[in-house]
Amino acid sequence: MKTTLASLTLCLVALMATGFPFERKGGSPSSGTSKEKRVRYAAWDDVNVIAHGLLQLGQGLKEHVDKTKVQMRDISTKLKVFNGTVTELxxxxxxxxxxxxxxxxxxxxxxxxxxxxxxxxxxxxxxxxxxxxxxxxxxxxxxxxxxxxxxxxxxxxxxxxxxxxxxxxxxxxxxxxxxxxxxxxxxxxxxxxxxxxxxxxxxxxxxxxxxxxxxxxxRPTLKSKADGSVQTGSTEQRDSPVEMASDCHELFLRGETTSGVYTIQPLNAQPFEVFCEMTADGGWTVIQRRQDGSVDFDQLWQAYQKGFGSLNGEFWLGLEKMHSMSKDGGYILKMQFTDWNNDIASIRLPFRLGGEETKYSLHIQDTGTFSPLEVSLATDATSGLPFSTRDQDNDQKNDTNCAKHLSGGWWFSNCGRSNLNGRFFQSPPPKQRHQRKQGIFWKTWRGRYYPLKSTAIMIAPAEIENKS
Missing domain, CATH: 1.10.287 (Helix Hairpins)
Known part of the structure; x- marks a missing residue:
């Protein structure tokens, strides 16, 4: 850069020198003749053209210098980013x-x-x-x-x-x-x-x-893509993911002992989140929880199919997800109830759940004899009991839509035996009979008109029954 500027300066001085007259001495001093003066001048237009060209050249050089400075600053920034990426790696x-x-x-x-x-x-x-x-x-x-x-x-x-x-x-x-x-x-x-x-x-x-x-x-070396980072020709590899558990009990067998929200993936199904209840016997996948009335369970068919609520509060997991886990049978259905005296009762029944083509029919395995507590659901479900909502009447009562007459979706038979998805009533219950029968009830435990304080429904593989 300095050599170029020096050369341009010398050219400019030479051109300026040609623009002024100068003397040339001729002859010998002994001739006695007078000095001959010869004056030469450069054309003024030529000087202007050369000067204008020099100005344009100088302006171009200045722009080139400014552009070079910007590029150097960009390169310096990219080097800093690259150094930071190397440090992070x-x-x-x-x-x-x-x-x-x-x-x-x-x-x-x-x-x-x-x-x-x-x-x-x-x-x-x-x-x-x-x-x-x-x-x-x-x-x-x-x-x-x-x-x-x-x-x-x-x-x-x-x-x-x-x-x-x-x-x-x-x-x-x-x-x-x-x-x-x-x-x-x-x-x-x-x-x-x-x-x-x-x-x-x-x-x-x-x-x-x-x-x-x-x-x-x-696991491959992680690569960060920052602005201006150097791109390499190597192909980035992905971590091969650890195979997901198919239910909460499999998570328990892998060493998980804390209850909470986990992600599972049943066979031939997409992964989804569930709440796992970890006990000393194994892991239970919770499919329904009622505890404070914060969620309205009077929902339509599509909502019951996909699920609703919060896994950390009240929720219904969803019929399709339940079907993906238990469609092949070999599962235990556990229902747990609490009354307003904090007394607890529970039942366990071997079951399987049909798909949408069967209206998600609940099939309870016929063990020959059912306890009085189990009769509210098990007796009618041995041959398959379809699920009903107020917009899809699949119950066994011909003249009444049980889900609409009561409240919420359930495996209704004749409207009167059980409904754990009814309305949540604080104690004491309403005085009106038609309101009380819309609540959460289990007829063979506290009666049809006693609204339960809380319920939980969960499922687990049948092998857990052998360890309990």
């Missing part, structure tokens, strides 16, 4: 390494714990075998004693009082020992069963952690 890489190490340590801890549990289980089994052998020995001794007593009775006819008292005492002692041994053996068998369940849960957790560790190892 370094931190993220360190965090991922730390997470991987933590997961590895946790997996190793679980494996050690599993080994200890296996050792404890082996010891318990050895003790059980020893006690069973001891039980067998005591049984043999008891048999020999009984044979001895029988032989004495057959030989003497009447057993002496002292011998009878002694033998009776020995028999009583042996019987008590046998009972104590039986109790100890039953206790050991129960402990072994509990240890086996814990081992199964630990195995599920270990597999989950191993999957997470694998995902962490395969």
């Amino acid at each position: 370094g931190k993220e890489s360190q965090r991922l390494r730390a997470e991987g190490e933590a997961l590895k340590a946790r997996a190793l801890g679980l494996e050690d714990r599993e080994g200890r549990l296996l050792n404890v289980t082996a010891e318990l089994r050895e003790k059980t075998e020893e006690m069973q052998q001891e039980r067998k020995t005591v049984s043999e001794r008891m048999s020999r004693l009984e044979e001895r007593v029988d032989s004495m009775l057959q030989g003497d006819g009447v057993l002496p009082d002292t011998n009878a008292a002694r033998n009776s005492s020995d028999a009583r002692i042996i019987q008590l020992m046998l009972e104590a041994q039986n109790r100890r053996i039953d206790d050991l068998v129960e402990r072994i069963r509990l240890q086996q369940e814990k081992l199964d849960k630990q195995n599920v957790r270990i597999r989950t952690l191993q999957s997470q560790i694998q995902q962490t190892k395969q």
Whole structure:
């Protein structure tokens, strides 16, 4: 840049010099002739053209300099952004390494714990075998004693009082020992069963952690796209997602023990959020909750199909989501009720739910006998009970729309047995009979005209029944 400006300056000086007259001396001094003066002038128009060209050139150079400064500032900004991105990537890489190490340590801890549990289980089994052998020995001794007593009775006819008292005492002692041994053996068998369940849960957790560790190892370096960041030709890879659980009980088996909102994905269905009620037995997927009357349950068919309310408050999960989980059967339906004295009752029924083509018919498995509490729903639903709302009358009462006559959508039979989606009434209930029968009721517990304080409906795989 400086060399260009210097060259332009020299050219300008030379051109200016040609614009003024100058003298040239000619001849020899000894000739005696007078000095000859020759004057040369440049054309004024040429000077103006050259000057104008120089001005345009200078203006162009100034614009080029300004543009270069702007480009340098942009490059400096982009370099700063790039340096920040590199720093963030370094931190993220360190965090991922730390997470991987933590997961590895946790997996190793679980494996050690599993080994200890296996050792404890082996010891318990050895003790059980020893006690069973001891039980067998005591049984043999008891048999020999009984044979001895029988032989004495057959030989003497009447057993002496002292011998009878002694033998009776020995028999009583042996019987008590046998009972104590039986109790100890039953206790050991129960402990072994509990240890086996814990081992199964630990195995599920270990597999989950191993999957997470694998995902962490395969996770690509994160890329941030900022303004002016350098684009590379490499193809960005995505993390392969961990397979979602199909229900809350599967989440429980993976190690989740806190009740709350989770995302699940039943087979051949889209993922959706549910509220999981985690208990000591397993995980229950809540499909309905009534507790304060904050949500109006007098909704139309489409609302009951898709669901409404808040998962952290009152809600109806949705018939289609319920169908996606329980369509193949093998599920338990649990209904829990609370009255205004805070007394609680609940029922559990094996069921499956049909699809939209069956009006989401509820099928309760016929167990032969139902308890009085279960009769309000189970008896009518053994052959399938379709769902009804006030805009879709599918109940079994020909002359009345039960959902419209009462309130809310439900698996109605003849309008009078149960309705957990009715209107929420605070205690005391309304005095008018036609209003009370529109409330939340379960006829075989507190009667048709008693509005319940709260209800909850939840489902879980049938295997949870074997552990409760």
